Amino acid sequence: xxxLAARPPLLQVARSRxxxxxxxxxxxxxxxxxxxxxxxxxxxxxxxxxxxSAVALDQTRLAPSWSHLAGTDxxxxxVAHRAVYGLRVSxxxxxxxxxxxxxxxxxxxxxxxxxxxxxxRILMRIVDTIAAMPHLLLGIFIVAMLRPxxxxxxxxxxxxxxxxxxxxxxxxxxxxxxxPFIDAAISGGAGRLRVLTRHLLPHVLxxxxxxxxxxxxxxVWHETALSFLGLGLPPHLASLGNMINDGQGxxxxxxxxxxxxxxxxxxxxxxxIAVLAxxxxxxxxxxxxxELHL
Amino acid sequence: MTSAQHLLxxxxxxxxxxxxxxxxxxLRIGRGETVGLxxxxxCGKSTLVRVLALLHRPDxxxxxxxxxxxxAVRYAVPVALRTRVAAxxxxxxxAADSRLSLIDLIAEPLRATRTPESAVRExxxxxxxxxxxxxxxxxxxxHAVSDGQLQRACLARALVHRPDYLLCDEATAxxxxxxxxxxxxxxxxxxxxxxxxxxxxxxxxxxLDRWSDRIVDLAATAGAxx
Numbered sequence: 321x322x323x324l325a326a327r328p329p330l331l332q333v334a335r336s337r338x339x340x341x342x343x344x345x346x347x348x349x350x351x352x353x354x355x356x357x358x359x360x361x362x363x364x365x366x367x368x369x370x371x372x373s374a375v376a377l378d379q380t381r382l383a384p385s386w387s388h389l390a391g392t393d394x395x396x397x398x399v400a401h402r403a404v405y406g407l408r409v410s411x412x413x414x415x416x417x418x419x420x421x422x423x424x425x426x427x428x429x430x431x432x433x434x435x436x437x438x439x440x441r442i443l444m445r446i447v448d449t450i451a452a453m454p455h456l457l458l459g460i461f462i463v464a465m466l467r468p469x470x471x472x473x474x475x476x477x478x479x480x481x482x483x484x485x486x487x488x489x490x491x492x493x494x495x496x497x498x499x500p501f502i503d504a505a506i507s508g509g510a511g512r513l514r515v516l517t518r519h520l521l522p523h524v525l526x527x528x529x530x531x532x533x534x535x536x537x538x539x540v541w542h543e544t545a546l547s548f549l550g551l552g553l554p555p556h557l558a559s560l561g562n563m564i565n566d567g568q569g570x571x572x573x574x575x576x577x578x579x580x581x582x583x584x585x586x587x588x589x590x591x592x593i594a595v596l597a598x599x600x601x602x603x604x605x606x607x608x609x610x611e612l613h614l
Numbered sequence: 615m616t617s618a619q620h621l622l623x624x625x626x627x628x629x630x631x632x633x634x635x636x637x638x639x640x641l642r643i644g645r646g647e648t649v650g651l652x653x654x655x656x657c658g659k660s661t662l663v664r665v666l667a668l669l670h671r672p673d674x675x676x677x678x679x680x681x682x683x684x685x686a687v688r689y690a691v692p693v694a695l696r697t698r699v700a701a702x703x704x705x706x707x708x709a710a711d712s713r714l715s716l717i718d719l720i721a722e723p724l725r726a727t728r729t730p731e732s733a734v735r736e737x738x739x740x741x742x743x744x745x746x747x748x749x750x751x752x753x754x755x756x757h758a759v760s761d762g763q764l765q766r767a768c769l770a771r772a773l774v775h776r777p778d779y780l781l782c783d784e785a786t787a788x789x790x791x792x793x794x795x796x797x798x799x800x801x802x803x804x805x806x807x808x809x810x811x812x813x814x815x816x817x818x819x820x821x822l823d824r825w826s827d828r829i830v831d832l833a834a835t836a837g838a839x840x
Contacts, residue, residue, distance in 0.1 A: 500709040503669050507701055508723025508771065509693040518722075519711050 347599050350592035357589045361408035370405050373556050381575040390581035393563075394570045402558035403581045407589060409559045413473055414540035420478030421539070422532040425485025430524075432486070433493025434516060444490070447483050455480040459542060463551045473552050477542045485531050492524050533597040537590035544586055560586050618681035619645040621666060621699060621779040621811055626675035628661050635661050638675065641830060643779060643811040648802075650826030651815045653833045659815050660704075662832070663783045666813070667701040679779075693727060700777035704784040706764035710756045716767040717742070717752040723774050741770035745800055762793035769797055773804055779811045780804070786816065798825060 376396030384391040390400035428447070432440040450458070459476040466472035496502065497520070505515050546552040547561020555562055560582040567579030621643045628636040635658040643649050653659050664670035666677060671687040678684060679698060684691060703709040710719055720741055724734045742752055745766040756764050765785065772780060780801065786794040798821070805812045816822055822829055
């Protein structure tokens with residue numbers, strides 16, 4: 321009994337063996353999850369090809385087993401298999417949409433922050449106006465106008481998520497502009513372009529990269545939400561949102577597993593991205609913590 | 615004075631919002647002289663430096679260099695004119711781009727004006743020696759050096775274009791005694807060899823007396839001539 325009490329808890333032993341500090345254990349796990357997710361979605365077509373429109377009506381609503389790890393849906397399709405392909409779509413949409421939003425926000429914020437004055441006021445009022453509308457509603461509106469497709473989903477998420485990036489870049493530039501080191505550069509003979517490219521942008525870029533990374537999970541959720549509402553990809557294509565939507569019907573007939581795998585995948589993968597981004601953010605600068613609630 | 619060789623703030627007024635900071639101040643810094651400027655905190659000494667360095671547009675009055683009025687500020691001033699006046703600020707931390715190594719910090723004004731890289735390297739090495747930056751410090755970034763070491767680099771940067779006028783805004787206030795003496799000696803040497811006009815702002819009366827040829831009290835000159 322005394323022997324047991326003297327022994328350090330299992331978790332602590334594991335940590336000291338692997339030299340993991342509490343924060344790092346989470347980051348390593350998140351990194352591994354993300355690595356598997358990315359590798360899986362890149363390699364899937366090579367090692368485990370999927371016929372998106374194939375159905376097997378003799379195998380509908382089979383419970384999870386060794387032959388169907390996450391069961392089958394009400395058209396007899398393997399849920400685990402389709403979840404891998406759904407993740408592929410979600411990650412693609414998330415990354416590209418976050419990039420679109422960053423570029424757009426970076427350009428608008430960059431113009432407002434560099435030129436200042438009237439241009440800044442006009443651009444920021446536009447940003448405020450768009451920010452005043454519910455962005456999911458705006459996203460639905462954009463998809464509806466463009467007809468549901470991969471491009472429309474990317475446009476919808478990208479065009480509604482650049483506002484916070486624009487604000488971050490603008491405020492960062494405005495505060496940098498008045499620093500003495502910029503005065504010193506001007507005094508030393510640097511022109512506008514040189515000050516922008518050599519002194520301003522390099523200070524803003526790390527924050528911008530971080531904002532993009534933090535936006536990826538958010539963009540993934542939006543893709544899922546749009547697909548769930550039937551505004552994402554065509555219904556026969558595997559996407560996490562489509563699958564959760566389809567699974568809804570199966571849920572009523574007792575096939576609870578049809579939504580479980582896609583739902584679990586999205587939670588685990590976006591959580592992994594968020595954990596890694598948050599760790600990066602904390603290392604970058606504690607001051608930006610408050611600014612980057614995306 | 616020979617054919618107006620001076621940096622002149624002529625009847626300069628500056629206000630921030632409703633608060634008037636400088637009201638019709640005239641200050642003349644001749645080539646080859648060291649002018650000491652004192653005044654209570656908040657009386658507009660730093661604003662006057664920014665105006666003289668062509669970084670801040672005065673609400674009234676104008677700045678002229680060697681008799682030529684300069685009506686532009688900041689980027690609008692021709693580079694050849696802008697680089698004739700250099701400023702050394704109180705906080706080297708705030709005045710240094712945290713991403714650049716000390717050597718790049720000193721070289722930056724030369725690179726901004728498209729000086730050939732071989733000439734840049736030669737001039738930077740010469741200045742780093744002059745201000746006493748040892749070889750191991752030169753590749754470090756600002757966060758890895760002390761305020762005194764960083765201010766030495768900022769001084770080297772200020773001198774890199776061989777300015778005719780050097781404005782020191784409490785440039786030695788944050789430094790230890792030996793660094794202060796060294797920085798002051800480098801500036802005095804430069805002033806003598808280049809016949810530069812130097813403006814020194816400091817709260818240190820002893821330093822002011824020893825360093826400057828004449829002392830101007832900004833509180834007393836508000837609206838008057840100096």
